[in-house]
Amino acid sequence: MATPAVKVYGWAISPFVSRALLALEEAGVDYELVPMSRQAGDHHRPEHLARNPFGKVPVLEDGDVTLFESRAIARHVLRKHKPELLGTSSLEQAAMVDIWLEVEAHQLSPAAIAIVVECIFASFLGRERNQATVDENVEKLKKVLEVYEARLNQSRYLAGDFLSVADLSPFTIMHYFMATEYATLVEALPHVNAWWEGLAARPAAKKVAEFMPVDALESPKKQE
Amino acid sequence: MAPLKLYGMPLSPNVVRVATVLNEKGLDFEIIPVDLTTGAHKQPDFLALNPFGQIPALVDGDEVLYESRAINRYIATKYASSGAALLPATPSAKLEVWLEVESHHFYPNASPLVFQLVFRPLFGGSPDPVVVDKHAHELAKVLDVYEAHLAQNKYLAGDQFTLADANHASYLLYLTKTPKAGLVNDRPHVKAWWEDIAARPAFQKTAAALPLPPPPSA
Numbered sequence: 527m528a529t530p531a532v533k534v535y536g537w538a539i540s541p542f543v544s545r546a547l548l549a550l551e552e553a554g555v556d557y558e559l560v561p562m563s564r565q566a567g568d569h570h571r572p573e574h575l576a577r578n579p580f581g582k583v584p585v586l587e588d589g590d591v592t593l594f595e596s597r598a599i600a601r602h603v604l605r606k607h608k609p610e611l612l613g614t615s616s617l618e619q620a621a622m623v624d625i626w627l628e629v630e631a632h633q634l635s636p637a638a639i640a641i642v643v644e645c646i647f648a649s650f651l652g653r654e655r656n657q658a659t660v661d662e663n664v665e666k667l668k669k670v671l672e673v674y675e676a677r678l679n680q681s682r683y684l685a686g687d688f689l690s691v692a693d694l695s696p697f698t699i700m701h702y703f704m705a706t707e708y709a710t711l712v713e714a715l716p717h718v719n720a721w722w723e724g725l726a727a728r729p730a731a732k733k734v735a736e737f738m739p740v741d742a743l744e745s746p747k748k749q750e
Numbered sequence: 751m752a753p754l755k756l757y758g759m760p761l762s763p764n765v766v767r768v769a770t771v772l773n774e775k776g777l778d779f780e781i782i783p784v785d786l787t788t789g790a791h792k793q794p795d796f797l798a799l800n801p802f803g804q805i806p807a808l809v810d811g812d813e814v815l816y817e818s819r820a821i822n823r824y825i826a827t828k829y830a831s832s833g834a835a836l837l838p839a840t841p842s843a844k845l846e847v848w849l850e851v852e853s854h855h856f857y858p859n860a861s862p863l864v865f866q867l868v869f870r871p872l873f874g875g876s877p878d879p880v881v882v883d884k885h886a887h888e889l890a891k892v893l894d895v896y897e898a899h900l901a902q903n904k905y906l907a908g909d910q911f912t913l914a915d916a917n918h919a920s921y922l923l924y925l926t927k928t929p930k931a932g933l934v935n936d937r938p939h940v941k942a943w944w945e946d947i948a949a950r951p952a953f954q955k956t957a958a959a960l961p962l963p964p965p966p967s968a
Contacts, residue, residue, distance in 0.1 A: 579895045579898060579899065580851070580855060580892075580895055588843075591843045592843075593843045593846070593847050594847060595846075595847050595850035595851060595854065597850055598843070598846040598847045598849070598850040601846050602841075602843050602846060605841055617824070617827060617828055618813065620823075620824075620827065621813065621815055621820065621823075621824045624817070624819075624820035624823050624824065625815060625816060625817050625820040627820070628817035628819050628820045629802065629817060631853060631854070632817070632853075633802055670802070673801045673802055676801065677801070
């Protein structure tokens with residue numbers, strides 16, 4: 527059997543690595559996940575810095591092309607294999623996809639990540655949860671989700687009536703967020719909740735969710 | 751064709767990010783002021799344009815857009831044949847990567863630095879040294895990577911000036927007016943890259959239009 531031409535480097539428990547994997551799964555592209563150890567500092571080694579000088583994961587190698595930054599990876603994969611998920615059939619659709627991808631990157635994810643880091647990852651990182659940080663970000667996230675609710679009241683998906691990378695991109699971080707006590711923020715908004723449940727039911731999302739078992743994080747000993 | 755309408759405060763670096771690209775494309779536009787100091791960005795009129803209540807927003811005929819980077823990609827695509835070619839005909843992985851690098855490595859540090867060092871004084875406050883030191887330290891590490899990259903590449907995506915370079919221009923302009931200008935000027939390739947961008951006629955037009963107060967006399 528031929529080795530897949532596409533390799534992803536990183537630890538799939540990372541929502542950033544899994545964002546890249548979700549794009550590959552949705553696009554139906556064969557890939558090899560090359561495991562790396564965060565604890566062993568694999569991302570700081572010269573061979574990884576040669577792939578990504580910022581020392582982050584994921585990195586994707588597709589033939590002789592190397593990419594880093596999970597949303598750049600997603601764009602590359604989808605443009606090549608499933609361009610409709612970028613809204614490329616029209617300028618207006620593409621613009622809506624790009625707007626809601628920026629919204630995910632700059633409005634939704636920063637708040638959701640801050641909550642997830644405190645509620646799920648803090649003990650794993652050997653420190654106490656910072657409730658002030660959680661409270662501040664819960665307020666921000668509430669406001670952002672209200673705008674999502676209004677948007678999803680008007681159209682089935684974020685960029686319009688078609689599924690796009692703007693819907694897929696938040697999935698991996700939201701997967702962790704929905705395991706916190708603050709999932710109620712989503713559950714309280716009927717359209718956001720329905721949108722979330724629809725995403726989570728997708729075969730590609732279910733596959734990627736298996737890489738991000740929330741309970742594995744409760745005991746550091748379970749990690750590698 | 752009616753001029754495009756760019757909503758925001760003319761000095762806001764995210765607004766200037768869009769003005770940069772509009773000028774590179776040689777497009778007619780007017781800036782419609784949205785005064786953040788009076789909360790105009792949270793009023794229903796503006797929320798109808800951007801429900802997140804942030805500047806800039808762009809109106810192009812029937813199209814209403816927000817998020818400066820999405821606006822810029824739209825302009826570069828729609829007006830591909832006007833002015834400078836900011837997106838290559840064949841999609842470039844390197845371009846996509848460095849667009850994201852601006853968004854997630856450069857901007858998260860450049861933005862608080864510019865806010866503390868340029869905008870707080872402009873509104874009668876003073877910079878918070880803890881915030882300044884933290885982000886200057888982080889941006890130094892980021893720009894070390896840029897330095898190595900620009901030693902091998904004339905522009906971020908390769909030989910040509912693209913949207914990836916254009917998206918940095920507004921924050922580079924402000925940063926080089928602050929006491930932290932050394933972050934750029936002490937790195938020879940980063941400095942040369944910035945000076946090349948600053949010398950572009952379209953960017954000189956963008957910079958000249960900024961209602962900046964005159965520098966303090968020595």
